[in-house]
Amino acid sequence: MAFLSFFIKRFIAMIVVVWAITTLVFFLAHASPYDPIRLILGQKYLGDPRGYRVMRHLFGLDQSVWQQYTNYLGGLLHGDLGYSEEQTALGTPVWDMIRSGVPQSVKLGGWALLVGLLVGLPSGLISALRQNKPVADHANQFVMMLMFAVPVFVLAPIAQLIFGVELKWLPVAGWGDPGLLGVKEMIMPVGLFAMGIAGYFSKSFRSFLLEVLSQDYIRTARAKGLKQRVIIYLHAIKNTLLPLATIIGPTIAFLVTGAFIIESFFNIPGIGSITVTAATSSDYPVIEATTILIAIAVVVMNFLTDVFYAMVDPRVRLE
Amino acid sequence: MAQPSEPLPSQSYNRDAQRDEAGGAVLVAATEAEAAPRSISSPMRDAWRRFRHNWAAMISLIIILILIVMSIFAPLMHTSDPMASDFTDLNAFPSWHHWFGTDGLGRDTYSRLVYGMRVTFVVGIVGAAITTILGMLLGVISGYFGGIVDALLARFTDLMFAFPSFILALIIISFYGSWANSLGMGGAGRVVLLVIVFAIVGWPGLMRFVRSLVLSMKEQQFIEAARTVGTGSWAIMIRHLLPNTYGLVLVQASFIVIGFIGTEAVLSLLGLGVQAPNPDLGVMLSQGASVLDLNYWEVLAPAIVLAILILTFTFLGDGVRDAVDPRTKG
Numbered sequence: 236m237a238f239l240s241f242f243i244k245r246f247i248a249m250i251v252v253v254w255a256i257t258t259l260v261f262f263l264a265h266a267s268p269y270d271p272i273r274l275i276l277g278q279k280y281l282g283d284p285r286g287y288r289v290m291r292h293l294f295g296l297d298q299s300v301w302q303q304y305t306n307y308l309g310g311l312l313h314g315d316l317g318y319s320e321e322q323t324a325l326g327t328p329v330w331d332m333i334r335s336g337v338p339q340s341v342k343l344g345g346w347a348l349l350v351g352l353l354v355g356l357p358s359g360l361i362s363a364l365r366q367n368k369p370v371a372d373h374a375n376q377f378v379m380m381l382m383f384a385v386p387v388f389v390l391a392p393i394a395q396l397i398f399g400v401e402l403k404w405l406p407v408a409g410w411g412d413p414g415l416l417g418v419k420e421m422i423m424p425v426g427l428f429a430m431g432i433a434g435y436f437s438k439s440f441r442s443f444l445l446e447v448l449s450q451d452y453i454r455t456a457r458a459k460g461l462k463q464r465v466i467i468y469l470h471a472i473k474n475t476l477l478p479l480a481t482i483i484g485p486t487i488a489f490l491v492t493g494a495f496i497i498e499s500f501f502n503i504p505g506i507g508s509i510t511v512t513a514a515t516s517s518d519y520p521v522i523e524a525t526t527i528l529i530a531i532a533v534v535v536m537n538f539l540t541d542v543f544y545a546m547v548d549p550r551v552r553l554e
Numbered sequence: 555m556a557q558p559s560e561p562l563p564s565q566s567y568n569r570d571a572q573r574d575e576a577g578g579a580v581l582v583a584a585t586e587a588e589a590a591p592r593s594i595s596s597p598m599r600d601a602w603r604r605f606r607h608n609w610a611a612m613i614s615l616i617i618i619l620i621l622i623v624m625s626i627f628a629p630l631m632h633t634s635d636p637m638a639s640d641f642t643d644l645n646a647f648p649s650w651h652h653w654f655g656t657d658g659l660g661r662d663t664y665s666r667l668v669y670g671m672r673v674t675f676v677v678g679i680v681g682a683a684i685t686t687i688l689g690m691l692l693g694v695i696s697g698y699f700g701g702i703v704d705a706l707l708a709r710f711t712d713l714m715f716a717f718p719s720f721i722l723a724l725i726i727i728s729f730y731g732s733w734a735n736s737l738g739m740g741g742a743g744r745v746v747l748l749v750i751v752f753a754i755v756g757w758p759g760l761m762r763f764v765r766s767l768v769l770s771m772k773e774q775q776f777i778e779a780a781r782t783v784g785t786g787s788w789a790i791m792i793r794h795l796l797p798n799t800y801g802l803v804l805v806q807a808s809f810i811v812i813g814f815i816g817t818e819a820v821l822s823l824l825g826l827g828v829q830a831p832n833p834d835l836g837v838m839l840s841q842g843a844s845v846l847d848l849n850y851w852e853v854l855a856p857a858i859v860l861a862i863l864i865l866t867f868t869f870l871g872d873g874v875r876d877a878v879d880p881r882t883k884g
Contacts, residue, residue, distance in 0.1 A: 252716045267729040384868050386816050388823060389861045392843045392853040400847050492720045499824055511824045514728030522728050526721050533718050
């Protein structure tokens, strides 16, 4: 069966990619000229060679590269991500550190994606159906283009300034407070995050729809005397699913990068903030864990997109 | 993006079709070309003519050139030392003396902007140039030789493609950032690291693109003819295949520049790119965001400059695309 063999092939490819990413991350960290133990010990204990050896042993850094690598891969398979090497959180299991961040990032990204789709798709639909009308198409697409092109790190401080500092409608930053405050805190980060997604989907959906609407089968449907509504919702939109699946990849990349920016501007304790904190304090085990986690999430999403693509379009399975 | 099987619009071996794209009927264009051999039209000249009539792209190009000249000749641009503090004038609003105000340490925002743009342009343009050349070379080698070389290169590219490039850049910088600081070039170590990192992460998309172009071109007659007269593989690749990709690669490269400018600002504002005392737009943005209630100019100025840079490069990229590849005009 074509689909099953396609699925298995892609699945194996995905596992290979995940393995290659973890290996790359491990060796990149290992090749770094920086010695984490020296930073932990600081100036005070650096002169004590015994303490230095003990610490190296504790973190398993006195083993051979190969041994460290197999320990690391084995640990990953068991969900053991190692221990923090940062001074204040020394020895804390990495898993404990990032466990609290994942739901926050998923919450932020999920809401942003939902709002972005709810704004972007209708906007694209309207502007495709009213093609070349001054307000419904041109003004609409101009706004969407600005939302897509102006980066979120430019808009975020300006929005904080207007709505937080000057008008005082929304809290400048913060996250996860209970009740109404928590909802108010979400409006700005989610809204800003969603703007880029909305712009991207509006622009893409418009061009996909226009492409489909110029096809022969739409003309046939019109010639048969079908109602406009039936043509749009039954024939046209269904056929934009396939091209829409191709923009899932860039959307995921946008979600990942955007999370880092939004979390940093609004003090959201998500996976992006944790990674940045670890990166600025050279906490290698945490950086390795979070980046591998994000990379795996992206690779799995791409895999699911491919599978969806093959389910919708049988030609893909036979490539 | 052009499908591999289609004839490419702006290729030199396809001049008549090119004229057709430009608007004239094939027949008229062909007879004109025969009747008036003096008005030679090359694809690049046609592209430049189309580009010149695109006012948004031309204005963007002029703004970018002005900003580049300003940042190169920064000391002559009415700037003061971007690191020098004026403790009598902290968090100042714009004045005749400090055009865009000062920051929390009394440093002149205008001077820091002009010097900070140097980083943006170096990382954006030099990084994009290196990664573009890398992607073109790998793409043409992979596409031309095929076989085992192609299989290995294409798999490697797939792997690089699967790895989110922002995450890869972040990993490399966090593992090697302190090493770059210790290089002893002041803030320049980080800039060099950023250029290297962007050169490493940027090429996979371009490599695939050039590979698909080369695959569609290498079976065509002008390559066959070159092979027949005994031209070597490398000469064919460099003299015959690559020049035919320049236009379309330029379009891709201009979008790579936009991506790099944005990513550089993001990394610096997260504290991973250029380090704090050195002037950089991302650093200024994050410092300004922390004193939003004191003086909004400190965040507004770098935000506006970054927005101008990204919008002008976007218009420029769109203009180049419309000029080189008029069929995809959106």
